[in-house]
Amino acid sequence: MASPENSMRFIYSLTEEDLKHLNRYQMFQTPKGQLWLLAGYIVSYLSWLGVAAILAWFSGVQIPSPFHPIVFILAAVWWLFWLRVLLRAYAWQPNQPPGLLGTHTVELSPQGVSDASETYYENLKWTAITRVVGRPTHLFLYLGNRFALVIPRRAFSSSSAADSLLEAVKRWHAAANPKAQG
Numbered sequence: 001m002a003s004p005e006n007s008m009r010f011i012y013s014l015t016e017e018d019l020k021h022l023n024r025y026q027m028f029q030t031p032k033g034q035l036w037l038l039a040g041y042i043v044s045y046l047s048w049l050g051v052a053a054i055l056a057w058f059s060g061v062q063i064p065s066p067f068h069p070i071v072f073i074l075a076a077v078w079w080l081f082w083l084r085v086l087l088r089a090y091a092w093q094p095n096q097p098p099g100l101l102g103t104h105t106v107e108l109s110p111q112g113v114s115d116a117s118e119t120y121y122e123n124l125k126w127t128a129i130t131r132v133v134g135r136p137t138h139l140f141l142y143l144g145n146r147f148a149l150v151i152p153r154r155a156f157s158s159s160s161a162a163d164s165l166l167e168a169v170k171r172w173h174a175a176a177n178p179k180a181q182g
Contacts (some may be wrong), residue, residue, distance in 0.1 A: 005099070006109065006110070007107060007108060007109030007110070007124075008059035008107070008108050008109075008165055008168075009105070009106070009107040009108075010105075010106060010155050010156070011103060011104070011105045011106075011155075012103070012104055012106070012151070012152055012154070012155035013100060013102060013103050014100065014101055014103075014104050014150060014152070015101065016101065018138065018150050018152050019100075019101075019150065021135070021137055021138050021150070022138070022140060022148055022150050024087060025133070025135060025138075025140065026146060027087065030145070030146075037083070040079055040082035041075070041079045041082075042081065043082075044075045044078035045079075046055055047075075047078065048074040048075045048078060049075075052070075053076075054141070059071070059135050093117045098119050099117040099118050099119030099120050100117070102117055102118060103117060103118070104116065104117050105117075106149070106151060106155075108165065108168075108169055108172075108177075111125065111126075112124050112126050112128070112176075113129070113141060113149065114124075115149055124143070125176065126172050126173050126176030126177065127176050127177055128143060129141050129142060129143060129173055129177075130142045130143065130144055131171055132166070132170050132173050133148075134162075134163075134166040136153075137152065137153055138150055138151060138152050138153060139151040139153065139162065139165075139166055139169070141169070144148040
């Protein structure tokens with residue numbers, strides 16, 4: 001393989017699990033995903049407060065304070081359930097374009113990135129990439145807010161090879177997009 005300073009070409013298989021990693025990352029990092037998480041907590045808290053009020057009304061017992069620890073505990077448990085539902089929803093990919101899953105051949109160089117599969121070929125300059133993200137299991141090269149080229153770290157011979165390529169990609173991206181933050 002070539003040095004990351006010049007270019008690097010590698011082949012890997014993209015799986016549904018790889019796309020789930022992208023979607024889960026987006027859930028926690030995008031404003032929309034964070035809004036859903038906050039909404040889930042608020043709704044769960046208010047729901048349990050409502051349940052407590054209904055039970056108190058039927059049983060004749062005094063309504064617990066909105067700040068009662070039991071209400072917070074029930075809300076937290078419900079929120080964890082809500083979080084699990086959201087994780088499953090974000091991980092679900094109903095209509096995948098043909099060729100998205102399967103074998104990909106990617107080449108990264110100072111000029112840009114190319115990605116080829118059985119059904120398509122993309123050749124992009126670094127100015128088309130809006131952001132570069134390195135995660136413990138994947139690298140994401142974003143084209144806009146939600147779509148990203150997903151490169152699993154298992155495609156590299158070692159963790160240090162993935163890290164050195166990530167640093168080179170960030171340099172190439174920053175050089176092509178002086179105002180962008182990688």
